[in-house]
Amino acid sequence: MNKDEILSGFILELRRGTIILCVLSKLKIPTYGYNLISLLSESGITVEANTLYPLLRRLESQGILESTWNTETAKPRKYYSTTETGNEIYIMLKKHWQETVQSMNTILEGNNDES
Amino acid sequence: MMNHDLIERYVYAVTRHLPSKMRSDVEAELKSLISDMLDDRCGDVMPNDKDIKVVLTELGTPLELAGKYSPDNDKALISAPYYIKYKYILKIVLLVTAFGLTLGGLIDIFTETEIAWYIVFTRWIGTLFTGLVMAFGFVTFIFALFERKGIRLDAMDGLEDLPTVPQKQERIPFWDPVAGILVSVIFAVIFLACPQIMGGYFGDSDRQWIAFFNTGAIRSMWYIIIAFAVLGIGREVYKLYEGRYTKRLAILTVITDSMTIVFTFLFFRNKELVNMRFISEMQNLFTGDAEFVSNIFANLSLFFIGVITLALAIDMITTIVKAFKYDI
Numbered sequence: 301m302n303k304d305e306i307l308s309g310f311i312l313e314l315r316r317g318t319i320i321l322c323v324l325s326k327l328k329i330p331t332y333g334y335n336l337i338s339l340l341s342e343s344g345i346t347v348e349a350n351t352l353y354p355l356l357r358r359l360e361s362q363g364i365l366e367s368t369w370n371t372e373t374a375k376p377r378k379y380y381s382t383t384e385t386g387n388e389i390y391i392m393l394k395k396h397w398q399e400t401v402q403s404m405n406t407i408l409e410g411n412n413d414e415s
Numbered sequence: 416m417m418n419h420d421l422i423e424r425y426v427y428a429v430t431r432h433l434p435s436k437m438r439s440d441v442e443a444e445l446k447s448l449i450s451d452m453l454d455d456r457c458g459d460v461m462p463n464d465k466d467i468k469v470v471l472t473e474l475g476t477p478l479e480l481a482g483k484y485s486p487d488n489d490k491a492l493i494s495a496p497y498y499i500k501y502k503y504i505l506k507i508v509l510l511v512t513a514f515g516l517t518l519g520g521l522i523d524i525f526t527e528t529e530i531a532w533y534i535v536f537t538r539w540i541g542t543l544f545t546g547l548v549m550a551f552g553f554v555t556f557i558f559a560l561f562e563r564k565g566i567r568l569d570a571m572d573g574l575e576d577l578p579t580v581p582q583k584q585e586r587i588p589f590w591d592p593v594a595g596i597l598v599s600v601i602f603a604v605i606f607l608a609c610p611q612i613m614g615g616y617f618g619d620s621d622r623q624w625i626a627f628f629n630t631g632a633i634r635s636m637w638y639i640i641i642a643f644a645v646l647g648i649g650r651e652v653y654k655l656y657e658g659r660y661t662k663r664l665a666i667l668t669v670i671t672d673s674m675t676i677v678f679t680f681l682f683f684r685n686k687e688l689v690n691m692r693f694i695s696e697m698q699n700l701f702t703g704d705a706e707f708v709s710n711i712f713a714n715l716s717l718f719f720i721g722v723i724t725l726a727l728a729i730d731m732i733t734t735i736v737k738a739f740k741y742d743i
Contacts, residue, residue, distance in 0.1 A: 333444070334451035349448055350475045354483040357441070361486075369443075375451075378444050 319347055319355065321397055324390040327365060330379040356380050364389060421467055422449055428477035433484055441484055449474075493558045500656070501558040505551065507593070507655065511648075512550040515600035516543045522609050581659040585741035592655040599647035606633060606640045617696040625693045632687035639682050646671045646678075665738035672727040679723045683716040 326339050333353050340347055359365040364386035367378050382390060426445050430438045452470045453462045462470075474480055482488055493501050520539030527535050560566075605612065610633040614626035633640070650671040657664050682688070694712045701708040711718050 332447075334448055334455075349452065349473070350480050350483060353444065353448060354480075354488075357437070357484065375447055376443065377447050377451075378440075 318397075319345075319351070320359070321390075321393055322347070323352070323355065323359070324364070324382055324386060324393065327380055327382045328387070330368070330381040332370075332377040332379050334377075336380075359386070421464070421471070422446065425449075425471050425474075425477060429481045429484070432481050434486065437484075491562070493555070493562050497558050497562050501554070504558075504652070504656070505554045507596075507652070508550050508554050509547060511596050511600055512546050513543065514597065515604055516546045518601060519604045519608050522604065522612070526609050526612070578659075582741070585659050585737065587654055587658055587660065589655070592651040595651035595654070596648050599644045599651065602647075603640055603644035607637060610634075614690075614693065615696075625696055626690055627693050629687050629690050632685055636682060636685060636688075639678050642678050643675060643682075646675050659741065660734065660737035661742040662738045665735045665742075668734040669731055672731045676724050676727055679720055683720050689715050 322340055322343075322345050323336065326336055331339065333356055334349065336356075337347055337349060337352060356365060356367075360367055360380065363383060365380045366383050367380045369376055369378050426442050426449075429445060430442050433441060449467075449470060452473070453466060456462065456466055456470060516539070520535070520542070523539065524532055524535050610628045610630050611626040613628060614624055616622045617625050650667060653667055654664060694715060697712045701712070
């Protein structure tokens with residue numbers, strides 16, 4: 301295994317959990333999958349459609365998201381939004397993330413002299 | 416004209432293995448996604464075949480995508496906690512199977528006089544292959560069942576339940592059960608394949624090989640021989656698994672040993688079992704002062720039942736004593 305492969309594996313692991321947080325943060329307003337990809341990409345977060353769509357479905361089956369088909373437009377699309385539980389979880393997850401970021405920054409800044 | 420056919424084929428390939436209740440929904444959502452991706456890529460221009468191929472390639476192969484959608488995505492037939500034990504047991508079972516079948520094959524080559532050796536050899540290769548596949552399937556099935564039912568292999572309810580580190584004398588050394596398994600296998604192979612090799616030469620001038628058992632009688636009781644082997648191997652495999660003397664092992668030993676005793680009775684109850692010619696030849700050898708030996712041969716079946724029962728009783732008692740001594 302070369303250095304690049306190891307690095308991309310680590311990055312993948314880091315990203316895995318953050319995507320859920322990103323998704324939850326944007327879904328207070330009902331949004332369809334592809335629009336969510338553009339919204340996130342505007343903020344500099346790239347999510348592949350083949351990751352996001354199955355994820356939305358999984359979160360829905362866990363009761364964190366709910367969905368409705370909008371058939372009024374020319375193209376029928378499935379809109380997802382957070383449920384009440386989903387929102388509560390989002391708030392707690394966000395708090396946890398902020399604390400983690402803070403601790404991580406402290407740890408990483410402490411190591412500045414090594415870099 | 417948009418290449419709808421390719422999209423249809425792709426979507427079908429993704430959804431066909433998904434659970435039926437989510438299939439149509441995933442299908443509709445995928446189609447709307449592909450359409451959005453094409454719009455994004457081509458704007459108002461009609462997408463051509465190449466655009467569709469690029470978009471579908473971006474989504475990944477149908478099986479990859481289906482895997483991501485599938486609720487079984489993270490599931491495995493045999494996963495982490497079971498896999499280590501699975502690999503260990505599988506290795507031993509395959510080795511023992513190969514050993515038993517090779518032994519059978521060798522005996523076959525030496526005892527088979529009417530068929531050319533290479534035919535016997537090919538037959539052995541065939542049996543070996545079938546046997547190994549069956550052994551593999553059997554062990555895999557058992558462990559897949561453990562995985563599915565979530566059967567715990569270790570008591571891990573709390574740290575207090577962790578077994579103590581076995582002292583030297585309470586450990587069962589690796590070779591002990593392995594030797595036991597090999598003995599069971601050798602026993603089964605010889606009794607099933609060539610019981611006639613147990614016997615002796617008799618007669619002064621024209622020496623003649625007389626088998627100890629009646630081959631026909633033994634063959635008719637093949638299921639008892641299999642039962643002996645299964646009981647013996649089962650116990651030894653558990654011993655190997657446990658690695659130390661425990662109460663569970665003692666209980667299992669009592670069960671398998673008692674069953675073996677019952678089967679021993681059934682086995683030797685068969686009057687046809689022992690070759691009467693062998694006994695009369697033996698009795699001819701021991702006459703006069705050696706009448707005691709001669710008596711043994713007259714009641715040979717009883718003698719065997721006695722010896723085997725005694726050996727099994729000693730085995731049971733030792734295992735129980737060790738269990739109570741070490742497994743507190």
